Amino acid sequence: MKLTWLGHACFLVEQGGYRILLDPxxxxxxxxxxxxTARRTALWDNVWEERARRKEQGFYTLAVKTRVxxxxxxxxxxxPKLQVHKILCSHGHFDHNAVEEAxxxxxxxxxxxxxxxxxxxHDDQGGALRGPNTIHILSxxxxxxxxxxxxxxxxxxxxxxxxxxxxxVLIPVGGTYTVDAAGAKAVCGAxxxxxxxxxxxxxxxxxxxxxxxxxxxxxxxxxxxxxRLEGPALEVDGTARGVVVxxxxxxx
Numbered sequence: 240m241k242l243t244w245l246g247h248a249c250f251l252v253e254q255g256g257y258r259i260l261l262d263p264x265x266x267x268x269x270x271x272x273x274x275x276t277a278r279r280t281a282l283w284d285n286v287w288e289e290r291a292r293r294k295e296q297g298f299y300t301l302a303v304k305t306r307v308x309x310x311x312x313x314x315x316x317x318x319p320k321l322q323v324h325k326i327l328c329s330h331g332h333f334d335h336n337a338v339e340e341a342x343x344x345x346x347x348x349x350x351x352x353x354x355x356x357x358x359x360x361h362d363d364q365g366g367a368l369r370g371p372n373t374i375h376i377l378s379x380x381x382x383x384x385x386x387x388x389x390x391x392x393x394x395x396x397x398x399x400x401x402x403x404x405x406x407x408v409l410i411p412v413g414g415t416y417t418v419d420a421a422g423a424k425a426v427c428g429a430x431x432x433x434x435x436x437x438x439x440x441x442x443x444x445x446x447x448x449x450x451x452x453x454x455x456x457x458x459x460x461x462x463x464x465x466x467r468l469e470g471p472a473l474e475v476d477g478t479a480r481g482v483v484v485x486x487x488x489x490x491x
Contacts (some may be wrong), residue, residue, distance in 0.1 A: 240252065240253070240254045240379050240382050240384070240474070241253040241282055242384065242472065242473050242474075242475050243471050243473070243485075244438065244471045244485040244487065245273060245276050245277065245280065246265070246327075246389065246445060246446075246473050246487050247262070247270065247445075248261075248266050248334070248335060248386075248409075248439045249262050249273070249300065249459035250409060250438075251323070251330045251387065251414060252322075252384070253378055253442070254351045254379040255350060255351045255380075256322050256346075256378060257324050257325075257351050258322070258325075258347055259323065259326075259352060260323045260325070260326045260327070260328060260384045261327050261328075261329075261375065262307070262327075262328055262334075262336075262386065262388060263326060263328070263333070263336070263337045263338060264333070264335060264337050264340070265340055266337075267334050267442070267445075267446065267447060268444070268446060268448055269444035269445035270445050272338070272340065273321055273340040274319060275319050276487075276488065277321040278416055279488035280456075280472070281486075283470050283472075283488050286418075288390050289467070295303070297310045298369045299429060301425075303414075307486050311464075313333075319342075320340065320341055320342040321330060321340070321341045321342070321363075322341070322342050322343075322344045323341050324343065324344065324345075324350070325343065325350065326338050326341060326343060327354070327386075329372050329386065329387075329388020329389060330361055330369075330371060330373065330389060330425065335388065336362045352377050352379045353379070353415050354373060354374055354375065354376070354377055354378075355375075355377040355401075355435045356376070357373070357374040357376065357398055357402055358371060358373060358402045359371070359372045359373070359374055359388075359390055360372055360390075360391055360392055361388075361389045361391045361416070361417075362392065363391050363392075366400040368391075369391065371431055372387075372389050372391065373388060374387050375403060376403070378464065381410040381475055382406045382407075382476060382477050383404065383405050384475060385407075385408050385409065385430075385432075387411060388411070388417055388423040389411055389417045390408070390411060390417055390426065391416070391417055391418060393418075393422070393425060393426060393467065394426060395431070399429055399430060402430060402459075403430035405430060405431075405433070406432065406434060406475060406479075407433070407436060407483075408426075408427065408430055408434075408436070409422065409436050409438055410423050410426060410437060411437075411439035412438070412439065412451070413439050413447070413452070414451050415447070415449050415450045416439075416447070416450065417450075418458040419451065419455070420459060423456055424456065424459045424460075432481055434480055434482070435483070436473075436482070436483050436484070437453050437456050437457075437482065440452055440453045440456070444488060456482075456483070457482065460481065464482055465481060466479070466483050466484065467484045467486070468486055469486060470486055470488070471485045471488050
């Protein structure tokens with residue numbers, strides 16, 4: 240299973256060619272369109288594969304070519320929408336439910352994922368402030384991930400049991416609209432996933448301006464448990480431990 244962070248709380252999950260988009264956004268400060276982010280991510284995948292090939296041959300660098308448009312030259316055409324086979328949203332807010340930012344296309348075969356949901360809240364007052372929030376649990380090829388959406392409270396024993404064992408949890412850490420760093424760490428302690436991937440935080444110039452950055456969350460873990468990736472994607476095979484921090488593709 241391949242997991243790619245597209246910024247904010249949005250992830251692309253892939254298995255056997257089937258693609259699920261989680262919590263697509265629009266209008267979040269700093270981020271370009273989801274189509275542009277997907278284009279950057281696809282280019283990063285190509286560069287990463289070429290870097291690996293060249294490293295095997297004894298070469299260690301590969302520049303990413305960026306096209307520069309001069310005055311008077313026609314602007315490039317708009318990027319096509321990201322094509323996926325299913326879109327899952329935790330709740331109906333603009334930064335998690337922008338389904339128009341992607342195109343759902345048919346898939347030749349059955350969906351390889353088992354998908355479960357657990358109902359929670361977007362705040363710590365039973366939804367009175369911001370409404371409901373749905374956790375999505377995806378399983379395929381022997382591994383299970385959970386996307387916690389905009390979880391705003393500790394999970395009850397019943398909710399913890401419903402989520403079940405996890406290889407990876409995708410957890411909001413920025414606070415204000417969700418659990419904060421300490422709350423996210425406590426949720427991780429209760430769920431006991433093999434690996435946690437933080438999301439929904441500010442990394443200037445990207446992200447909601449009134450949420451915290453990721454460092455508050457990372458400061459609650461031992462340094463040896465923190466693994467910062469060079470790019471936006473990771474392969475989920477059940478071996479990752481601690482906290483994995485993907486990098487957003489800023490430019491390509």
